[in-house]
Amino acid sequence: MDLRAQFAVRDELAKGIEHFKAKAGASMILDVTTGEVIALVSMPDFDPNNPVDALSDDKINRMNVGVYEMGSTFKAMTLAMALESGKFTVNSTFDTRGGVLNWGRQKIHEYHGTNRVITMPEVFTHSSNIGSAKMALGVGVPGHKAFLKKMGLLDRLRTELPESAAPIIPPRWTEINTITIAFGHGLAVAPLQASAAVAAIANGGFLMTPTFLKTTSEEAMTKATRVLRPETSEAMRFIMRLNAVEGSAKKAAIPYYYVGGKTGTAEKVIGGRYVKNRLFTTFMAAAPMNNPKYLFVTIMDEPQGLPESGGYATAAWNSGVVTGRVIERVAPILGLPPQFEPPARPFPLMVKLGAYHATQVDGR
Template identity: 40%
Template structure:
């Protein structure tokens, strides 16, 4: 017996000194690492994204008794199962771990469990869940199979906030990431845009609500929508707010007129002779509904005169006009927490023709978010706005960088309000009693093969409210709307984008804590905005 135990001891010592052999290494295989992520909530703490526990199915090829049986029975539960790939993986008996399907819902996991197949087992992992479904899908982005952020705010969480590498279903202990979005406002904007797509038979729509003081993005919607839990890379579902650029049309005249006023080239009362069409580079520039008389700068804005806007830009000259756009942060790429914004598409050279076309929003393509940020400075007193998807603390200071004078901003606010309040304004259908809406229409022909497509347009409306002291900017865009009975057989923004904006503002105003003035509700909308009214007691 003593000799027997001595032999066993000697063998153990020999094996210990020899270490692990190559054959023993194949008995263990590293399990994929996952990541625990903090929750994402809206500005009011309502949940937008969170981690949940899900079951992931794996196989141990060495324990599988009948490969064909396993494959056939699993194919009943998973009709899209790649049988050849699974058969190849299960044939390798040296492997001890093979993923079959990850992130299973409880009902599917139970169905696999009931099969009673040897060699199959489950591992509990964290999976990202979005309680709002498709709500704000473009902004949130998505994660990969290992719960790692790939795009949008989810990518921002990985890069800036931080995630925790885990080997099991262990939730992160980090505080939630609070966005500037408001779920209620986001839902209202998406619902109204979806209604507009049906109402005007459009191919898509987009809308943004921006706090003109802080730069906080309260809502950002793009249709067709995406599901962050099931990302779709179809180009038709690309984010139209920050992931694409467009020639925006006459809404750009807001900046052209602001430039002329701010650089003392004109005042709202300056008269410009717009009776003759302009010719440049073989092109003829004319007004859609010419009045055949000289117009004041204010009338150029109210009647959306292409000739008038072009003459104001020509008065400034190509270099000066381009310098103004650069000063307004429109010539360089910007980025937000959700990722890079599509860079501006600028003319390769700035001559007379490019200056003319850019004055009314053609020949220059911008991401709507970048344009909205510049337009915020037009109504907020002339201060630069940096758009953000992250909720700013109440005590955080916003850089006071002037882009234009406060006097210019005041004059532009007056013009924008007149464009909605006066019968002659192109934006009259955007008026909402009690909210003092101001804005500008834009109908831009979309480029196609061989030139612009006359009937394919982007109809947009740029609005701000309340115009005595604007708090929010709303930018609505409809892509390729159809002329129908409701629009009087036209595709103009005054007929579709403007009323859509009115419906959006009437719906989100109370959600933002802005109440309509009693004077307007009683029918006396011509009275000045009451600074002491409840509309001033609004939630940030």
């Protein structure tokens, strides 16, 4: 871990929690090439000189002891799964007209509805619940479960830290579970294990167990497991970058660092029911997307809408803002150089395939 980065992350998170009037929050930086945790902060925290204070219920390490429904950040898993399945391509389209997907007695609604046929990248940039659900249904329940298992999301994550929480998995996993899990509801995981899965999407397709010990990429690769094809990783890096250009990740699109990412907003379950105004927000961003080195993650528990956000309390307005400030402050500390010229052809396969808006983010 880097103490300079740790200090900066804690400072930005503390200011963010106060500004957005959140109950709690956590933030982390993960080296996607090694799995090394560079910084990790969970607040409220405690004074180590008064260890009894650590026993308070609100002092848990939310990154690996808490489990949460991660909201639309899980759409990164859904799109990667769809591409890996071979049943979909980056040019596949999805009919979201009407803005509602009826499934038995359940109705799946759009939050950022387009009311038209959209491409796979647009499913991500518009955060389409219907498009994500149709992808997951196309893969099927067994394939969906197998993919999430492969990505380490259905088992307890083990690290050097003694405490860790097991994910909360539906006891009976049916098609409606696959539909809701496709857009980040119905499966609760530790943010650290979700981050490891997103890191695998960004780093070329290698799942690495997060570590708090200094390690090299060569050492990490001896323990890594390939979970995605390189082509899938490139497609997802392109889509995440596109989301920073024209989607929900704009708040963290710090100039010259070629950031990509995804927001996630989940309604909390209180008394067995989802409550619309009690939100858990997540933002995950990687940089630089042409050759990712770090994943930046922020979560906030019940942030409040502010006048500056028009009263909205969704992730882009709070966790996204904090993540952007962390990137801007910490990137120079970590030696992440700014790219004053756009990278040359960062996503050649996407341009070759004629993917939606590929040339806009191709760097030329």
